[in-house]
Amino acid sequence: TKSTRPQRLLKAVQKHSTRGDPQSVISAIDHFCRHREWAMNVGDEKGSILDSVVSELNPEKVLELGTYCGYSTVRIARLLPPGARLITLEFNADYAAIARQVIAWAGLEDKVQLVEGASGDWIPRMKEHFGIETFDFVFLDHWKDRYLPDTKLMEDCGLLRKGTVLLADNVICPGVPDYLEYVRNSLSYKSCYFKSHLEYTKAEDGLEKSVFLG
Numbered sequence: 395t396k397s398t399r400p401q402r403l404l405k406a407v408q409k410h411s412t413r414g415d416p417q418s419v420i421s422a423i424d425h426f427c428r429h430r431e432w433a434m435n436v437g438d439e440k441g442s443i444l445d446s447v448v449s450e451l452n453p454e455k456v457l458e459l460g461t462y463c464g465y466s467t468v469r470i471a472r473l474l475p476p477g478a479r480l481i482t483l484e485f486n487a488d489y490a491a492i493a494r495q496v497i498a499w500a501g502l503e504d505k506v507q508l509v510e511g512a513s514g515d516w517i518p519r520m521k522e523h524f525g526i527e528t529f530d531f532v533f534l535d536h537w538k539d540r541y542l543p544d545t546k547l548m549e550d551c552g553l554l555r556k557g558t559v560l561l562a563d564n565v566i567c568p569g570v571p572d573y574l575e576y577v578r579n580s581l582s583y584k585s586c587y588f589k590s591h592l593e594y595t596k597a598e599d600g601l602e603k604s605v606f607l608g
């Protein structure tokens with residue numbers, strides 16, 4: 395039977411990158427998506443902006459909403475100091491199965507915990523299940539209609555503290571108008587927009603960085 399795009403992406407990683415070398419995994423995925431098949435990874439252009447935000451913040455506790463094939467998981471985890479932890483939530487079991495293998499191939503499994511399930515179910519369980527009080531950094535890249543409800547849920551669960559940084563992908567394309575309106579108008583956030591392009595295309599897209607003010 396026909397393979398899936400995530401399966402073909404994983405094969406390209408295993409063929410064209412070096413086990414234990416996260417940069418080569420990132421480059422292999424970007425090459426595959428630019429020259430073979432487009433896929434919804436954050437990509438190299440927005441990925442460089444993601445890298446700069448993470449490097450400046452040096453977070454210990456990171457939450458990623460939406461793993462897909464693990465591209466941004468690898469981008470973030472490769473920059474984390476020893477002892478830092480990244481929890482990544484993925485609803486789609488097929489995506490999660492591929493992502494686990496990409497993360498393992500990159501040699502980052504010790505820093506990453508991939509949890510399969512709905513963000514709305516798992517966010518309230520971060521404390522009792524993972525011993526997490528608050529997150530330093532959250533990357534939002536999952537279902538676009540979940541950005542706002544999950545942000546409000548993280549607030550209500552006390553998972554955000556003064557200075558927690560939220561970075562949201564796709565705020566233009568596909569777009570998250572309700573989330574943007576909220577973080578840009580709420581007195582609880584300081585927000586700024588990083589203009590970029592939809593991964594591997596010329597279409598406009600961007601990342602919204604929002605600092606929780608408590």
Ligand SMILES: O=C(NCCO)c1cc(-c2ccc(F)cc2)cc(O)c1O
Nearest residue numbers: 434435436460535536537563564567568
């Ligand atoms: O749905 C997305 N993510 C959650 C999946 O579990 C997503 C979609 C797109 C995209 C798709 C189709 C198109 F035409 C334009 C954009 C891009 C992205 O970066 C994304 O993260």
Ligand SMILES: [Mg+2]
Nearest residue numbers: 436535563564
């Ligand atoms: Mg995205």
